[in-house]
């Protein structure tokens with residue numbers, strides 16, 4: 001019988017430790033498929049974040065480096081400058097990228113570093129107990145704002161794509177929403193484009209993936225996908241923000 005579906009070579013045989021239905025697993029697979037298709041596993045170096053994806057180095061077949069909190073873009077900058085022929089990507093949650101590592105991502109983007117950033121925005125600090133993140137929606141309940149995020153106290157969610165798009169450094173910025181087959185296909189296309197841009201030397205690329213955290217949101221995976229569509233996309237509209 002012809003085999004039509006299998007584990008991409010970009011993934012190791014280690015089972016994901018992620019909760020059922022979590023977007024981390026889905027996006028890992030998309031990155032692995034992209035590396036397979038571009039035949040770059042041997043030549044790729046990924047930089048892992050803090051947060052639930054901290055053990056990403058266990059799952060990917062390429063070389064991986066663990067960065068301290070939010071410092072992945074700085075580590076990626078060093079790696080890429082020393083080894084310009086490698087494909088270098090960071091994988092970062094909203095706590096990692098938009099809170100602890102705000103300075104690093106802004107300056108890497110402003111410098112136009114030739115790296116690919118995969119930004120997993122799940123509006124939550126998943127790993128540490130579901131606390132409020134910089135991207136938590138107004139009114140969204142978390143363990144540190146049980147009555148819902150109040151902008152008078154906690155300000156407003158940061159739109160990373162829109163913020164970075166004001167800079168001249170980035171070559172490509174897109175926000176995607178993998179809650180449907182079409183959304184998954186767009187996510188794959190965007191991640192592949194961010195890698196191809198880097199291979200062509202175009203400079204800084206960032207793909208923000210609207211993601212779920214069914215466990216901390218206290219929803220099943222299907223409800224969490226619906227919640228993204230009905231709530232997250234209003235504040236964080238998918239689309240291309242920079243392509244040059």
Ligand SMILES: Cc1ncc(C[n+]2csc(CCOP(=O)(O)OP(=O)(O)O)c2C)c(N)n1
Pocket residue numbers: 049050051052053069092093094095096097100122124125126127128133213
């Ligand atoms: C300096 C420091 N600040 C905070 C933490 C705790 N910490 C580790 S991961 C994390 C949140 C990660 O959230 P996010 O990046 O959104 O990833 P997720 O777990 O949701 O995938 C926090 C607050 C820490 N260990 N050290």
Ligand code: SF4
Pocket residue numbers: 017018019022023024052122126127212213214215216
């Ligand atoms: S806590 Fe949330 S982000 Fe972390 S693995 Fe579980 S569902 Fe995914």
